[in-house]
Amino acid sequence: MKKNILGILGLFIFIFIFTAYYSEPFLSAYNMQNLIKWSSLYAIMGIGVAFVIITGGIDLSIGSVIGLVASLMALAIKKGWDPNFAVVMLLGLSLGIGLIHGLLITKVKLQPFVVTLCGLLVYRGISRWMTDNQTMQYPGTDKLDSLFSGKVLMGSFGLPAPLFFLIVVAILAAIFLNRTIWGRYLFALGNNEDGARYSGIETDRLKIVAYVICSFLAGLSGLLFAYELDSVQPAQTGEFYELYAIAAAVLGGCSLRGGQGTILGVIIAAAVIRLLRNSINLLGISTHLEYAIIGMVILCGVAADEIIKRVMARRRTAQVTTARK
């Protein structure tokens, strides 16, 4: 199931070299730290949604889950809860949200798009209602602050905390997808759900697991974003992030038809998206063009990927026919 990630890697290297050539400070330690930090944050969300996309589903509620977790964290601190307890509870809440999504999709047989679109609205609404829509901060939680947004110094280079979260998440996700039977089942059901069921795979249970993983990683991202920004606006924090996450997953080689995807691809794709933003700022391109550029690059990336795949498939068919002759 290993998919070619050379295309996206090439794109990353191209933009990287291009920016480094035209912007001298691009390679500075400070900028690299920032790039790593933001890429890690986006990649964690992207990995989450990749699981769902591999099953052939979609999760549009990621941004709202991020907003909800960030808001409730601030609220919990304000109400004087033990912050560590709050973190555990909120991660638990994220798992619960994923479970509900999964159950609605597999047992009630609603479409993932509908379920998570409603989730998007509901969680955003709850965030705003619970917090009275007030901007809030995270005072008096220095330990969590350094856990979620601190830096580990390597000489003068500070590795941002989200990177370590990403490393752990990525390794676990890659092991799950490529080394465990459930990962294999996930690919199989994404490719052909009936075929997987006829082979004795409990497709419903696995789909639920995918949605649980996705929401859990969204919740974790919520905490990371919260402490990175030290501030939460219940109406805005995390808005549209699901689209960046989905973009990263798709650009990273996940097919929305299901059954395909690699963790490494998603990470590189998330980095490409952040790199583009960084590059737009450093090269002094108008901020108004940012969305247009990101959109075009993703489109080109996905199109190139599709073409490469088709050429390879044709070559393979040709091989088989000659082999048969």
Next chain:
Amino acid sequence: MIKKLTMMAAAAAVFAAGCGKPSDGDGATEGGGAKPKHKIAYVTNGIDPFWDLCAAGVKQAENELGGVECEIHFPPKGLADQKSILETLLTKGIKGIAVSPIDADGQTKFLNEVASETVLITHDADAPKSNRQVYVGTDNYKAGRALGQLVKEAIPDGGEVMIFVGRLEQLNARQRRQGVIDELLDRPHQVLGQVKFDEVAKVFKGDKYTVLDTRTDNFVMDTAKSNAEDAITKHKDLACMVGLFAYNPPRCLAAIREAGKLGQIKVCGFDEDDDLLQAIKDGHAQGTISQQPWKYGYNSVKVLKAILDGDTSVIPANKFIDVGFKVVTSKNIEAFWSEKRKMAALGAKKD
């Protein structure tokens, strides 16, 4: 969005059912034949601690002046939300509205509709082409020049200055930015209302000061922060960062702190975010221009009440009530901060 609208419609329905009658009939509300309170509304342009402080002023005026009842609305997501809030208020038959228009030019027609049905004033940002009765605000151009002054104090020897702002569609943002630029380039003063604006992407080189291109973030916090980070990366000689919206200076400070350049890159700001005030106290930021937002709230209510009471003498000929601004530096930080704390507590208090 849908949820929000339905909730609001529901709220409006409940309100109409519950309060529709008493407000019409004299003396039905308070006992003893007291005059009914004017029902008015205070509408902001978004959600921000800044607006909580304004709300404090609203409440202060409500308590001190009496005879008015003011509801406060924070449109969470831009123009569309602000419009639907205003529409709901009209549906409710509100007597007076103070609004901070998000896009003055674009909203003119709609604001005129509002003004035809109720007493409309603007605060914080003006819509000069509309039929609003009066504008309660600051001369943002003048405030911008004062901010420019602060920059000059911060880096008397000159250097590169970069401006950060949420969006430049708003008149007040453009006026502030122009004030800063004009001051740093020692251009002559312009008159509010006739200010000519410079291009966004252009770099302005003066004798001492260079004003780099302005970056916008559309109120997205991570963009605000990464814009500041990227500026530090790109401009090695950056001397001063100027944040025009309340959340900008704290993001600049965070980026500077993480780059290990505290004190090296100066920060001048607008408004009174706690992080910025702390930085002023600690000497990491030069100062800030405070519009004393509670004065906006207070004055808006006061003016609306006067107009509703029939006293139009509060409206000056140029239709502009300047509540002024305060320059906050390390010299007066303590006094200012304690006042702000007092007002913040009042603003956060639930009715």
Next chain:
Amino acid sequence: MDAQPSLLKVTAIGKQFPGVQALHNVDLTLNRGEVLSLVGENGAGKSTMMKILAGVHTPDAGTIELDGKPIRANSVREAQAHGIALIHQELNLAGNLDIAANIFLGNEPHKAGFIDRKDIHAQASKHLKRVGLAFPTDTLVADLTIGHQQLVEIAKALSVDARIIIMDEPTSSLAQKETENLFKVVNDLRSQGISIIYISHRLGEVIELSDRVSVLRDGENAGELAREEISHDAMVKLMVGRDLSQFYQRNATEPGEVVIEANRLRTSAHPNRELSFSVRQGEIVGIAGLVGAGRTELLQTLFGITPAVGGTLKLDGNKILPRRPLEAIIAGIALAPEDRKQHGLVSEMSVRENSSLPRLRVDQKAGMIDFSAETNVANEAVEKMDIKTPHLEQVIQYLSGGNQQKVVLGKWLAMNPRLLLLDEPTRGIDVGSKQEIYKLMEELAASGVAILFVSSEMEEVLGMADRVLVMHEGAITGELDRNQLSEETIMQLATDNKAAA
């Protein structure tokens, strides 16, 4: 009749599909105001013939003459223009539109591009009357019963002035009352001079309706029966009767203990039918029957895809009731489904991944895939089944049908099943692979596996089965031992002619 030229004359039609000669040298004539029935076994070529007449397929050889003039129908529209309409087994109506809209779908009378509503409804009700339907023409089609929908479909054919209406298994989903109603309409149409080609597995209906019967066998004309010659036995005799000597003949061994025993089992597809049967160790039992007899549904029930709605099932004497495939698999049941692409394989995965899919769970190490065990499983499958693939990583969709089926069988052999269910095990497979699969079935039986297979190919049933269960409309209409087996008896039971069996 002979003096007048036939309305439709089909001569020496041939049609080839990849790997199959579907029709060879087939002749057919149809007279005005005649009901001609076309009968034959599954795969005899009836549907292909009809599709050629209706313009769905174009023939490779032969001519079609209408009123003595040769025609060529390259599309359904062209066929319609010649007055030929096909009423499919699955109806082609849009349920969300009303009767009038359906009748004129794609043929709307219009003025300058605008649909003329009044005209449409007036004309529709005229056509509706001809098929004896009295519904308002603005009734939604979805609100009608299947029988009434079928009449709407016929009305639709009449609306384009069809002179020949072809009905493909029209009664397969109709209730008794609706069938009688349909017959009345068919008789009316005949008296109006419209010709009908009637295809049905239900020989009783054929006897009742037909003026003439034409029988196809293996894509060729098998014979024709005039009105007075039509009888159940005569038709079956023509439908079967072929030389079986060249086909695989199994050497049966003495069966062992009972492996699976169904007692009054009821499937959700036919909840009113009770099925009782058993299969023993080393036994190969075939299930014969016509399309729609409920054979596939029975296998799916045994495998837990559509759980039973009643009755009991015992495997090796232990009661089981699989509600999901996994439960059936754990109990020792395997199913090679009829639709390989949809159900049997994960087509974008490799040979290795497909052949190891059910086995992964068994070989896992605390959830982790045992990759060496997986490779062994895959290698073993390739070797044992003689799967022709360049390497284990070959994506399965690029293999031939026969090799794909071998992978399906290989993945189940790795599970060492007690009961192997095969649904049309050799469909769409070349002759060589077929023989290999037969050989494998025999080997498995010899090793003690109980095999239950569904097949629509008579020679396969006759050649491989130790015992045959014949199904008809969800019920088992007969059970035949090897020495009772003949194509004729099976056909009689499959068409539910109890007297003959």
